Amino acid sequence: MSDADPTPDESDANGADATGTAESEHDGYERERPCTDCVVELRGVTKEYRSASETVVALDDVDFTVRPGEFVAVVGPSGSGKSTMLNVLGLLDVPTRGEQYLQGGDVTDLSDEEQTDARKRAIGFVFQDFHLIPTLTATENVELPTLFDGEIAGTTGRRAAPNGGTGTEATDGHDTDGADEDPEARARDLLSRVGLGERLDHDPTQLSGGQKQRVAIARALVNRPALVLADEPTGNLDRETGTTILEEFRRICEDGVAVVAVTHDDLVTEFADRTVELVDGVLRERAPSESDESSSVGFTASADGGREDADERDEATDR
Numbered sequence: 001m002s003d004a005d006p007t008p009d010e011s012d013a014n015g016a017d018a019t020g021t022a023e024s025e026h027d028g029y030e031r032e033r034p035c036t037d038c039v040v041e042l043r044g045v046t047k048e049y050r051s052a053s054e055t056v057v058a059l060d061d062v063d064f065t066v067r068p069g070e071f072v073a074v075v076g077p078s079g080s081g082k083s084t085m086l087n088v089l090g091l092l093d094v095p096t097r098g099e100q101y102l103q104g105g106d107v108t109d110l111s112d113e114e115q116t117d118a119r120k121r122a123i124g125f126v127f128q129d130f131h132l133i134p135t136l137t138a139t140e141n142v143e144l145p146t147l148f149d150g151e152i153a154g155t156t157g158r159r160a161a162p163n164g165g166t167g168t169e170a171t172d173g174h175d176t177d178g179a180d181e182d183p184e185a186r187a188r189d190l191l192s193r194v195g196l197g198e199r200l201d202h203d204p205t206q207l208s209g210g211q212k213q214r215v216a217i218a219r220a221l222v223n224r225p226a227l228v229l230a231d232e233p234t235g236n237l238d239r240e241t242g243t244t245i246l247e248e249f250r251r252i253c254e255d256g257v258a259v260v261a262v263t264h265d266d267l268v269t270e271f272a273d274r275t276v277e278l279v280d281g282v283l284r285e286r287a288p289s290e291s292d293e294s295s296s297v298g299f300t301a302s303a304d305g306g307r308e309d310a311d312e313r314d315e316a317t318d319r
């Protein structure tokens with residue numbers, strides 16, 4: 001965190017409407033309680049990779065919050081710490097120092113098993129190269145996370161959340177309790193919602209890049225996460241297809257799910273609510289004036305405006 005006073009244009013990456021909830025001991029005040037309405041919060045997070053010959057500081061005293069429904073882009077040069085930050089946010093790696101909260105609950109010192117549980121309950125992942133199983137249908141790929149843990153589709157939602165809540169909070173605008181829901185029915189519903197209702201039983205090899213990424217998005221949503229982490233989600237897609245994927249992310253956000261996307265693609269920053277930049281592991285909020293002039297483009301994507309056209313767009317762009 002910078003020693004300089006944060007300004008509206010260069011804050012500590014806690015979001016435009018941060019209220020000081022995350023004020024840290026660096027400010028000379030007593031540490032306040034975690035941000036209970038944040039999906040995720042990093043406080044003074046440092047990540048070092050140590051070897052015999054050197055210590056690489058991949059994240060340097062990072063403060064970061066994301067609220068429900070926010071779409072945040074993370075940019076920065078190669079080696080600046082973006083993947084490390086995504087891994088920390090996704091509970092795939094642990095900070096060397098600092099604190100981390102998920103839905104207001106402290107996840108800094110969880111055991112591996114607790115981390116896995118929290119990850120399955122609250123986080124979905126989307127990757128540049130889709131990570132679909134080629135021998136499974138689109139529906140089966142989406143169902144997959146529910147099959148790894150029989151509790152996930154049903155009772156996991158009732159497990160204690162890190163913040164002591166029930167973990168049943170709706171994050172996708174649908175019912176709050178998936179206990180009785182058939183995973184296959186949910187997978188089919190999600191695929192329909194991302195415009196793939198006609199391709200439920202297709203194999204990934206029969207799908208275009210944009211369609212594969214939409215399957216991946218549906219899969220990321222199957223356990224009703226509060227947070228979707230995306231690693232270069234448009235990296236393998238042409239601009240037009242990338243646009244349809246980013247419109248999909250905006251729809252997810254309208255349902256209350258937070259999206260954090262690491263990217264080199266300016267198109268992603270155009271659709272994001274805000275952009276943070278990592279340079280040598282130091283995070284700062286990018287001022288709106290630093291963003292693309294067309295930064296409002298994402299907000300033209302209405303909740304229903306694009307869905308009917310999705311398959312038509314596929315015809316035009318994905319084949």
Ligand SMILES: Nc1ncnc2c1ncn2[C@@H]1O[C@H](COP(=O)(O)OP(=O)(O)OP(=O)(O)O)[C@@H](O)[C@H]1O
Nearest residue numbers: 049056057058076077078079080081082083084085
């Ligand atoms: N497992 C590791 N062991 C040692 N150093 C690592 C490890 N992972 C990452 N690093 C180093 O940490 C720094 C940040 O790496 P990271 O992969 O997070 O950057 P990045 O911004 O995602 O880069 P890129 O855009 O090229 O993917 C780099 O200096 C990298 O070499």
